[in-house]
């Protein structure tokens with residue numbers, strides 16, 4: 208096999224090992240609905256196999272369906288998440304057997320494929336990149352479900368570098384055009400394309416994600432009782448849902464505690480805050496005298512190299528993420544403290560933009576000029592509009608192969624089950640730039 212094929216096979220295998228590890232729990236836990244906004248874990252498990260069958264075996268390989276009767280159950284658009292537990296889903300053992308059967312055939316298709324042919328699905332292994340990233344995205348979703356249900360088994364205590372938060376709190380991004388999006392990264396999704404020029408005035412952006420300590424100062428200053436800091440929709444949500452702190456936080460004897468995969472612990476001051484909604488992120492930024500960055504501001508600060516006049520795939524360059532660059536891939540079940548990855552700094556000096564926490568931006572999820580849906584409208588196009596907000600940068604739970612400078616994630620502004628936090632921005636004053 209060629210180097211690319213070996214890389215694809217290894218990536219597929221890593222994703223599968225991860226899915227099987229997260230679902231190595233009692234059947235009862237797999238079939239139960241832990242939250243109406245999440246699927247039962249056993250749905251995610253069979254869905255990744257069904258998606259792989261659809262795209263690799265049928266669309267790219269031209270094979271006939273293995274189990275056409277189950278397709279409808281695993282179509283994310285046919286049944287909202289809340290309805291999925293009532294479906295006659297494959298039993299956990301059946302689901303494992305089904306996805307293993309699909310995978311065996313996928314490796315045969317990979318073996319036979321000509322990845323250098325100018326084929327829309329197969330060239331550069333595109334369809335394999337699609338299913339590999341899709342599985343990792345569902346793995347991260349499964350991890351969010353496991354955090355919601357408070358299951359203790361999955362907490363990982365991997366070593367993370369210590370924090371080193373000294374130095375500037377913000378970095379300046381000078382005015383000027385940059386290239387957003389990509390026309391060249393082979394595994395980029397349709398919503399990251401095409402590359403296009405965006406001209407921005409100068410702005411400041413936080414060097415690090417907002418920490419739990421800084422967020423606690425907002426709480427302790429009565430930030431959740433003061434409508435001045437909140438958007439109208441955010442205030443309405445906060446009052447109606449009686450939201451008092453980030454999800455999983457509680458106040459015990461004058462201190463903030465949180466529950467992480469079933470374990471109660473004091474909130475660590477130097478760790479990026481997570482499990483905040485867009486509404487909370489937006490309110491925090493206003494309280495701090497700042498605002499959320501637009502996604503263009505976020506992307507320019509992450510990857511634009513003004514000296515080279517080009518965008519980097521990652522803040523530190525084009526090298527694949529390594530352990531010194533970023534906290535990705537579920538090394539430990541948490542973000543690392545701010546300042547832990549100086550080697551991952553971007554050209555403007557921003558740190559920990561990739562990994563740690565997804566970062567909310569002020570932007571709605573919209574197509575780039577010249578967008579073309581590929582390979583199907585339901586990945587991105589049906590979500591475009593003003594309901595969803597864009598998140599950038601990936602979290603500690605994101606696999607390194609499923610994130611890059613141009614990667615766009617999205618969710619509703621009140622959602623907080625994802626591993627999401629923020630960093631703030633503000634315009635530069637004339638003369639500062």
Ligand code: AVJ
Nearest residue numbers: 341344345348586616617618
């Ligand atoms: C990009 C994370 C919003 O989970 O809904 C999974 C990814 N798309 N299966 C989602 C996705 C199809 C998507 N997000």
Ligand code: FE
Nearest residue numbers: 254258283341
């Ligand atoms: Fe999916």
